[in-house]
Amino acid sequence: METPLVFNIQKYSIHDGDGIRTSIFFKGCPLKCAWCHNPESQHYQVELMFYDSRCTGCGSCVSHCKKGAISIEGGKAVTNRALCNACGDCTDWCFQSAREVAGKTYTVDQLVKEAEKDRMFYENSGGGITLSGGEVMVQDMDYIEAVCKKLYDKGYSVDIDTCGYAPYENFKRILPYVDTFLYDIKAMQDEVHQKFIGTSNQLILENLIKLNEDGAKINIRIPVITGVNATEEFMIDVISFLKEHNISVKQVNLLPYHNTGMHKYKKLDRGYDEEALLGVPSAEQMEQFKALFVEHGYQNTKIGG
């Protein structure tokens, strides 16, 4: 079993499924969405995060880096990513909390123990645990299945927040233990999907059909992004697809894009595709899209999680 990396455990998570939940974010994702909010979620390795604005250029980290990867340039610490192995030694010596390591391992039991901590809140609110990412369905499935089964056996609701881009057998393995799949749809036209996400959407849509056939409870989640899919045509495409395949939907969540992820790219010295010209949909547009779904029989449609 290869233990996956977790980059965040978010408690009091109220936008990823029913009630008060704990969301566990696994590191690494097979897609390359141009608008991704969480650059630290993309790669499967441990990474050093750097908060540019907090750095005072004091140089304390420089002398504590065994790899000699850090230098001070223009009053800020600069990390040579080729040399950095994300050991984290420098983080103890950064007095401004400007340096942090993203990616931590938990044994199955450790993770279950952490997830159980908020039991009382789940029971009072009808909440539970949501496994998210990155992408949870492409992690080591022995591990993920073990986590899901243990939580299920203990009586917790386990939701899976997924992009759908994973072998269907992975879904099949955890199906008995999962409450609801929070299933992303980002683009219906394959060329649009390829352009903004870097892959075909065929597998994603196939998996959705199969999950439905296998009786899974499904929430459809649509990140709404101007320039990608914030059009009535796209929404109609989604509705048509759901209708055509008789996909039974518990809830539709329309998630308006926001660009707060920008600053995080700097933390990883990674570029952000500004040429993609992504935009934030207006509140009126969001209401129109919602009305469209409601009109077509999806009464339980929400703006936001």
Added chain:
Amino acid sequence: MAQVFDPVKERGMNDRIKRLRKESMTTQPHIYMERAVLETEAYKMYEGTVSAPELRALVLKHFFTNKTIEIGPDELIVGEKGDGPQSAPTFPELCCHTLQDMHNMNDRKIVNFTVTEEDLKIQEEMIIPFWEKRSMRKKILDSMTDEWKQAYAAGIFTEFMEQRGPGHTVGSSKAYEKGYLDYKADIQAALDKLDYLNDPEAIDKRNQLNAMSICCDAIMILGERYAKLAREMAEKETNEKRKAELLQIAANCEVVPAHKPQTFYQAVQAYWFTHLAVTTELNPWDAYSPGHFDQHLGPFYERDTAAGILTRDQALEIMECLWVKFNNQPAPPKVGITLKESSTYTDFANINTGGVTPEGEDGVNEVSYIILDCMDEMRLVQPNSNVQISRKNPQKFLKRACEIARQGWGQPAFYNTEAIIQELLNAGKTIEDARRGGCSGCVETGAFGNEAYILQGYFNLPKIFELTLFNGVDQMTGEQLGLQTGNAEDFETFEQLWDAFAKQVKHFVDIKVRGSNVIEGLFARYMPVPFLSILTNDCIARGKDYNAGGARYNVNYIQGVGIGTITDSLAAVKYNVFDNKKFTMKELLQAMKDNFVGHEAILNLVKNKTPKYGNDDDYADDLMKKVFYLYQEEVTGRPNMKGGTYRVDMLPTTCHVYFGSVMIASPNGRLANKPVSEGISPEKGADINGPTAVIKSCAKMDHLKTGGTLLNQKFTPEVLAGEAGLDHLADYVRSYFNMDGHHIQFNVVNKDLLIDAQNNPEEYRDLIVRVAGYSDYFRNLDRPLQDEIIERTEQNF
């Protein structure tokens, strides 16, 4: 965020309430000398000729017979402690203010009380000469040991009775079940039963019961005077509507307080007369509270509405008039350390809406919702309108309370009925008395109407740890303040350090309790409260005063402060010095002395790389439990002088600011003179795992062994928005209460708004925030407290 704080003039259900509320809000607080003058006259007439309780009763009677009274325009509920709104009587028998004190009250920037030349003249010529050597404050300070004085001056603990009387008293159903003529008859029956042949205390009981009887006369005289005044005013009144109102007021005051109330309206007026008498008889800490007001008024409301003589709107209007009355009462001004430990300036009246009935059934009724509507409409800092949430209460009630709480002005706070009941059972109350109980002051648990539960003062746990690290030497003064428990640098294990700390805690609890016992004895001898004794079971039956053990239950609370700071400090030492050897004790002590200047590496480790309370992390939370139990077990069960015992509360009012000001830097990175953590909340900025982790950590404390804990949570408005936001808040409260959490309250404001309010106080005159167990106007807090509230972690839902 949208500005949710409306201008002063805009609130109230109709023009009458708006006018009354505005007057209450805009009148300048001022000193009221008439009480002190009439009291001095009474002492000159009677002192030496009657017993102590009778003397006190005669003071009340003389005052109620002669004080100036008035009925203001628009008023429906009548009676003021002083000469109108914001009028603060003084209590020279407790604290005889110097002229300098009075100048300070007049001149201070925040919440000043106007003192006129005439007031100063009276104080100088009449009050000071008579009371200077008679005041309780003088008697108390003369009776304290040097070590008590040294510890008190150093900020190890505070003393509640230094300027106010024993208090925390809450009304039961007694104010509505009988009139004072009935109580006079009960008292006479007790007098008739006295056994002068066999009971050595019979004579003391006679004096006490006589005093109670005089107090019944006193309050009835006040009622008669208001009835008469209302009739006189009605005769002259040309406006027919107002004339009818005045006649109704007169009719009410002819029934109450002499007889038991017949209507909802009279029941509210009856409460108010009782309130005035308790709070003018003496100045009990935190005034007096209606307690389960909804349950007391419920039957009157049902009867009147069924009979068609009261509408819901009329009931609400009467309630809003009462709210104005509460808000009209400034607390008698405090000075010195007492001002620092509790810089509040309003009388605290705590209402416990909801909860369960004495039979254990859902206590919510229509009056509960009227009170919530009134609270929502009035938005006043007093009364301290809170809800008791039982698992038996409807979700609708909890959600209505959450709906008001999320508007962001700090009320209502939420108390856990099941926790309160278990706390009271654990302290030896019967189940019925426990169900009748609730919280007063900030969060303090008591058996309403049956108990004298007296707060003694705050106890500075982080300071005692600081002393332990320096072998008992106070780093602020260089004095040997604590025991010599050894040089911390020589300790080889954490357990050795812990043992030293435990010895220091015991040492200071001994000093504190010794002092409190002496003070208790002084109050029993010199300052009985016969009026309050009428209202508290079983003072009449025992012929004993509330201040002398007459109540059915007698508990003394000492309030532990700074659990977050002390826990994180213990964790910082254990984790870094002993477990992981990141730095030495010597290095840490030097860093503390240097306020961490030049010790940035240590500061970084203790602030950012050490387990901290508030994150549901057992490493830190186990230390919290350890220090809580140490303190709780050291205090709990010690006998007091009234036949009861000492117990602990965990709350700060504003004392965490004062306690921080007497300390150097703490091992957890808290800098010198900065506030320590408040209530049982985590140290500021220490909780980084979200709101569920905070209450998980807090719930690891055994709340049921306390008499109340206080938890503040700050949220931004955005995260509580919508129906889902409301549901989540309600679920959050229920979850904490399922885990036996005692109390939680919310500040729903964002940091930017507070900073803006700090810089532009005039633009935010109505901004109310939750401070500790109470709300206050942000502009009225001093700067360190404002900073403190701004820095409290803003939880993001």
